[in-house]
Amino acid sequence: MSKTYDAQVFYDDLVRAGHIIPVGVDGAFGRGAVFESILEGFNALVSRIALADKAEQLTFPPVINRQILERVHYLDNFPHLCGAVHSFFGNELESRRLADTANKGGDWSGMLKMTQVTLSPAACYPLYPTITGTLPAQGRLFSMLHWVYRHEPSPEPTRMQSFRVREMVRAGKAEQVVEWRDLWLQRGVDILAGLGLPAKSDVASDPFFGRGGKVLGQSQKEQRLKFEVLVPVISAENPTALCSFNFHQEHFGSTFDIRTSDGNTANTACLGFGLERITMALLKEHGLDPGKWPSIIQQQLWP
Numbered sequence: 424m425s426k427t428y429d430a431q432v433f434y435d436d437l438v439r440a441g442h443i444i445p446v447g448v449d450g451a452f453g454r455g456a457v458f459e460s461i462l463e464g465f466n467a468l469v470s471r472i473a474l475a476d477k478a479e480q481l482t483f484p485p486v487i488n489r490q491i492l493e494r495v496h497y498l499d500n501f502p503h504l505c506g507a508v509h510s511f512f513g514n515e516l517e518s519r520r521l522a523d524t525a526n527k528g529g530d531w532s533g534m535l536k537m538t539q540v541t542l543s544p545a546a547c548y549p550l551y552p553t554i555t556g557t558l559p560a561q562g563r564l565f566s567m568l569h570w571v572y573r574h575e576p577s578p579e580p581t582r583m584q585s586f587r588v589r590e591m592v593r594a595g596k597a598e599q600v601v602e603w604r605d606l607w608l609q610r611g612v613d614i615l616a617g618l619g620l621p622a623k624s625d626v627a628s629d630p631f632f633g634r635g636g637k638v639l640g641q642s643q644k645e646q647r648l649k650f651e652v653l654v655p656v657i658s659a660e661n662p663t664a665l666c667s668f669n670f671h672q673e674h675f676g677s678t679f680d681i682r683t684s685d686g687n688t689a690n691t692a693c694l695g696f697g698l699e700r701i702t703m704a705l706l707k708e709h710g711l712d713p714g715k716w717p718s719i720i721q722q723q724l725w726p
Contacts (some may be wrong), residue, residue, distance in 0.1 A: 430579040430657045431636070432702065433707065437580060438455055440711040449576040450584035454699075461713060464567065464704045464724030465618075466589050469696060478566035478591060483549040484569040486540040491548055494678055498638065500631050504573040506542035506584075509535035522586040542572035546590035547693045551675045554594060562595020564603070568698075581656055581700050582661050589696040596683050597690040604668050604692040611652045611666045611694065615701070618720055620654045620665075626668065627651040648672070654704045665704055666696045 430680040437443045445451030454462070482566065486508060497506060511521060511534065543549060546569035567590045575582055593603040608624055615622035627649045628640035643649055648670045653662035655656060669692060675681065676689035683689050709716040713724075 428655065428658050430437045433657065433703075434578065434580045436711060437703070437706065440555070441553075442706060443580065448584075449578050450582060452580075457713060458706075461705055461724065462587070464703075465701055466698060468723055469589055469614065470566075472614065472623055473566065473591070476564060478564040481515075481550065481565055482569050483543070483567065483569060484545055485572070487543045487549045488552075489537070489539055489541045491552060492541055494542075495548070495675070497544065500629070500636065501544065503632050504544055504575065504630070506572045506574055508538045508542065510538050510541050512536050528646045531657065537723045544571055544573055545571060545693075546571055546588040546695060547592045550592055551681065551691070555680050557682045557686075558684060560690055562593065562599050562683070562689070564594075565592045566590070567592075579657060581703055583699060584585060584634055586700075587698045587700055590693060591695075592691060592693045594681060594689050594691045597672070597685075600690045600692045601670060604670055604694070607694050608650050608652075608668045611668070611696070615654060615665060615704075618705060618723060619717065620704055621663075622652050622654050622665070624650050624652050627664065629669075638659075654708075656700070656707050663700055663704065664697070665701050666694060668692070668694045 431677055434443075438445060440457075441455040442458040444455065446452055489507065492505065509532070511518065513521070513534065517534065521531050521534045524534070530696050546567055550565055550567070566577070569588060569590060570585060570586055574584060589625050591607065593600050612622050612624050626644050629649060630642040632639070632640045632694045644719075650668045651664040652666045654665050656663040671691045671693070673690055675691045681689040705713075705720075709720060713721065
């Protein structure tokens with residue numbers, strides 16, 4: 424692959440190679456078999472490295488109780504990313520009107536009502552309500568792989584509306600959580616660098632909404648609550664975040680009444696590997712044919 428950076432050229436290259444399949448919506452696409460093999464190989468690599476941590480393995484659906492977003496005040500900070508699920512609740516006559524409007528290309532959204540679920544905007548969100556109560560002295564560690572949704576339609580291939588995140592969550596005392604976050608921040612850099620990617624970490628902030636969001640983002644950076652591991656994929660000047668590491672302090676502990684063994688409010692932290700982005704970074708760095716990648720890379724992904 425050329426090291427010139429052009430989002431449209433890269434997208435077109437991925438399509439021609441059969442790695443992604445357009446579906447007519449920006450930020451959404453199918454994945455080819457080779458793409459999935461790379462993605463699954465990377466996820467397995469993380470699993471092998473994390474094996475000694477003995478994390479609890481959990482799986483949640485890609486929808487969550489909408490009350491979770493309400494309780495964590497997600498709409499205060501990220502209303503632009505939310506994906507609420509709506510459905511039809513009407514009678515037969517109303518259903519005919521709905522179908523007729525849709526068949527004529529009209530706007531039928533007003534005939535639907537909000538359900539009790541939203542699409543999950545973060546892989547860790549469904550976990551916190553399930554661990555209400557007192558943690559053991561050593562805290563708890565969880566590992567998950569989930570589809571998440573964020574309303575960011577874009578033709579740029581690494582900015583997706585629906586994608587997978589390999590997530591880990593640590594809950595416990597502040598010193599336990601920060602130590603774990605720092606350990607995995609270095610592991611994240613080492614894993615990606617070991618795959619031949621020019622990875623570097625940097626302090627970061629979440630994409631808070633509006634003018635007030637700029638203040639929140641600056642505060643997050645000043646407190647060094649969020650780090651990302653960055654690799655050039657679309658731009659050399661603005662490298663892509665392939666994984667992120669977030670220290671939530673007591674936010675989720677206080678919201679969901681999660682306590683440490685000494686009765687204090689628990690701290691939490693999470694890390695997430697963006698699996699599609701990492702797959703694209705590998706294809707950009709090493710070429711579109713994994714069979715021609717350096718053997719040391721192939722051996723890590725497909726031992």
